Amino acid sequence: MDAAALSSVTRDDIAAAADRLRGHAVRTPLLNAPSLDDAIGRRIWIKAECLQKTGSFKFRGAYNAVSQTVGDVLAFSSGNHAQGVALAARMLGRQAVIVMPSDAPEVKIANTRSYGAEVVLYDRAGENREDIGARLVADRGLALVRPYDDPRVIAGQGTCGLEIAEDLPETVSEVLVCCGGGGLTSGVALALEGRATVRPVEPEGFDDVARSLAAGERQTNAALSGSLCDAILTPTPGELTFPILQRLCGPGLVITDAEALRAMALAWQHLRIVLEPGGAAALAAALFHHSDDVAVVASGGNVDRAVFTQALAGSAG
């Protein structure tokens, strides 16, 4: 893909994605908890994408992309993108093939299969997933759906931003977004251009986007694992997403795992929603690294019981 592909992600593309998703994706609410606002002394609005089909915003981009392909589809993912593509494909009458590492969590493999996908497991140590994917594309004519560096995926995630714009109080001008490769963040930033500034939020040690925005060029993380926020750990900003982030976003914010767990407990108590650590990152930034009224995207809620129980155990409630 080249610069021409990038320039093709417009607000019209996002509006077209919204038309495709209507009646298929959940129109998620922008929640507000007066009891939480009172406790912290300012107001937070929470876009509850954990209520989206498959439990994360990923379904939006996946459905928008798959609906523009012909035939069966392929994705690499051990997480939320896998589930989004699997369900989107099933709803559109296609077969999805998902290449997953054999050491991916049992529950994520099971979830992906439950949406009807064919799961191809590979050994991280001995095999290269790109080779496996290339073979599947060649042998079976599958269409690859990337997790963020795809204009159709960015436009699909942008529909979340269009909905925020419809519900956001006029006085709020900043939206914090949990950020991995930047598909959601860039899509929401495009949808809110001229209405609100978007700021990416990342976990400590995996702040490639924040550092890239500060440096003016794409930076890479030293580690690839080691945070509870598994949903938003990516090595470097996307090739297509970074120029959008650079043009539209404010400075990045960084949160700790402990702050993400605390945000999960407060979301449970005051908003009655279930978040995973990576999906609570933006709320954590609003609570612990911000001082104004603000909106956040609560991007996903696919979490193991042990991690969720850990979050509740650390809370006062």
Place this chain on the structure above:
Amino acid sequence: MDAAALSSVTRDDIAAAADRLRGHAVRTPLLNAPSLDDAIGRRIWIKAECLQKTGSFKFRGAYNAVSQTVGDVLAFSSGNHAQGVALAARMLGRQAVIVMPSDAPEVKIANTRSYGAEVVLYDRAGENREDIGARLVADRGLALVRPYDDPRVIAGQGTCGLEIAEDLPETVSEVLVCCGGGGLTSGVALALEGRATVRPVEPEGFDDVARSLAAGERQTNAALSGSLCDAILTPTPGELTFPILQRLCGPGLVITDAEALRAMALAWQHLRIVLEPGGAAALAAALFHHSDDVAVVASGGNVDRAVFTQALAGSAG
């Protein structure tokens, strides 16, 4: 109140309530979890009223009622109605006085105060709350907002049914509703009249509505406590609500506390919402006492951490 008051609860009243609530109440989504549907072999749609302001549908009726009173308001409640009236009053610039038993859970007293209400505690053993309320009405000119036997409250709860009608797939013709005094159940039944049949769901041992419907006259429960489903424990169907339930509802369904806990865990896992036992009763009925595609109201999510952890501990996830 007499029969004339009853006849005043019409679909026009519910539509008027929806106008009053617009922009103030959450327009909650009707969720569906394909992974849960696959596991049980049929489809369930879940109206997520736990996402409503104050964590339960009660805010709808409270706001509709308070907005039609003049001056400050009074309510008796140790639970969700207290919080609904307290926040509605604050949003409308009124003072709420809530009479609560002194042995009510600390967290519910604290929540009610956090919405700005004046909490008047009384001793269940030595004092009569009706006397305290009558004195407050006489001394301070407060307007009493009853939890269910008030046409304005029934109309407000009915707005939940109007929203269900907008989102419900055409093939679904039955809606299960968690039922205490019957304010929500009668309001939803009126809103869905001619579109779907409503069936009340109650906890074992507190099935006064199911028995009353079967007997053709109001029955009373033997006990007043002893179920985890505290939100829907009432001694007998309401004077205003029962004739509506009788005219419009199908037979009642009864669930156990263990089934409510299991439904809470499945809602956490598949829908990423937080339910309290009483708020999970209708989902439990759909899962364990029903055999068709159906919609349910998940009516509330104000739950202690200990009870929630108990629900998760019993689950397989």
